[in-house]
Amino acid sequence: MAEAVQGPAARAERGRPGSLSRCPDSGRDMDAKTEFLEVKGGTEARGLRAASPWEAAPPVGSDRPVAAIGVFDGVHVGHRSLLRRGLVLARERKAPLVAVTFWPHPDRVVRRDGGKGGLLTTLGDKAALLQAAGAQRVLALKFTEQVAAVEPEPFFTETLVETLGCQAVVVGFNFTFGRGARGDAALLAELGKAAGVEVIIHPAVRIRGQVVSSSAVRQALREGDVERATLLLGRPHSLVGTVSRGYGRGQSLGFPTANVEYPGEVLCPATGVYVCSLARGDVAPDDLSQALPSVANLGFRPTFAPPDGEGTPPGLEVHVLAGEPPGYGERVRVFFHRRLRAERTFSSPEELAAQISRDRERALAFFGVDLGRGDRPQLAPGQVGVLE
Template identity: 40%
Template sequence: MTRVYTTIEEAGAGLKRSVVTIGNFDGMHLGHQAIFAQVKAQAAVQGATSVAMTFDPHPVAFFRPEAAPAKLSVSPQRYALMGSYGVEAVVALRFDQALASMRPQAFIEEVLVEGLGAVEVVVGEDFRFGHRREGTTALLREQGERFGLKVVVPTLVKVDGEVVSSTRVRGCVVAGELEMARRLLGRPHRLMGEVVHGEARGRALGFPTANLAVAEGMALPPDGVYATRLAVGDAHGGWQAITNIGTRPTFGGGARTVETFVLEEGVGEELDLYGEDVSLSLYRHVRPEMRFESPAALVAQIQEDVAQVRAYFEEGRDA
């Protein structure tokens, strides 16, 4: 299991020699996965521990909360994914004024070298760190030579000729381009949250749903109907499901909700997940949310949607 440290002191007590990568790693996309693979490989060569250093909250959220990007993953989800991609230890530092004010040279010496016992650092060419983002990859290379700290810049990963980035993934999600987001992530975009009580309208219509209270600040696709999978915890796969994201305009609208009906026979009717933390994997947009003239008209459309989503899974298009 991946170890998670929340302070440099705690990490220093547990790490003696490490190969480190540094970043926010939101989404854990193909580019991040390539970095982790390189860190794992170099750690094996160096006889060191593979380490990912990350920050909470996102630095942009600290300096300009109103401009904070929507999240592609929540912290426990990120740490678990890091472990699955070969990271042995995560150093998850709280991003505060003290960290933001640290001079680049102090960060290299006190955090990387003395704190983590770093012998190698894997970062992007545009990596910035320290007070006012004064630290650069060039400075890291220059200062690292004093401590025998090797700096590696991996090749950028591209899909369809464009660099894979969290910004690009986020753009796909909010545009409803979930199949492209899945290509960039190497897996579906997943929402995390707790199943809460709703208004039980789905059950009255014959489609009992699990109502998901999505973790705050998560990136959501546009309102509409989606082919999804629902799993307890942060598990891969899960039950085939159909999900509506929106305000339920047929019933007068209201707060935005995420409601999921499990398609697998006998499961949806019997499933009791209240209070459970679940993950919802988003595969494909089916149709926009719309207002119907009557509940009966809505039920007829839901039946068509369900048939379409069942066909999607039967064709194996989620593979």
């Protein structure tokens, strides 16, 4: 379910976007400047598409919320620390905590390359994680070229003060806003002081000496270091997809696999063979309670075919180690725990089968599973594993 919140002009006439100001130097009306989609927690961004066109809904200004603001891609441990600070402040003031994010990701609108770095979470997953961290409502600002062109001062006044009616705002130390990212946390604090809005600037969170950031998580995933990504996220990175019919090669080798087709919206790790776990159905991005121990190949199957063309997402084939594998058409979530090796070409199917057997044993060792005893792993959200 989703509904939209619009700016001050829309309060006077529900269902009609307000023309709040004009885009600097362009003469264009900023009609969509303060349109928000209220997102309910879910596993996909399907709610965003289903909600189009963005419909009018009551503003939240009368609630006088505390707002935690950021892109929040990945909702990593730094983001959750910020949300906890916002929750404490909201409880002190007996106010609701509202998480304000942006959709689509600003990089996809502002950068000439379209921000092709890949997302860490869908909008639905982001909302679920923000709500789990304490946000009572999640509002996604519809980010457009017109929004990107708004100067910091009118963005603060019209969006945070007039539309949302914030009594306090919590942002990260590296928060930027307004045209050309001209506004920073210091300017936000200055504007807040003048408007009577408390501004809390949350400091950086470090793990093992590294500042936790969405960029750091993406870099770890591109390097195949999913264990470092797990530390930064506070949970394993995951992909959601649907099981489709493959070529049956895994079955012929003695290791049946589920061929998982996933959208390219979320960043996938570097190609290779991974220890992973598979959860059936629409499960939350931090719920591993029913996940099945598995091993997966993420790549282009070079032993059987040449690499696909550039831009084609790597195939994801998951072999479930214990438990009932999913059927065709079933939705699954695959959590990545450890990269075992790079993908490579084998001289024969027999050589490949022998390597898969070794990969399987290493995956079982990761989980501490002895199938002869009927073991079934119980994973904590941030588990890294017990392999050396």
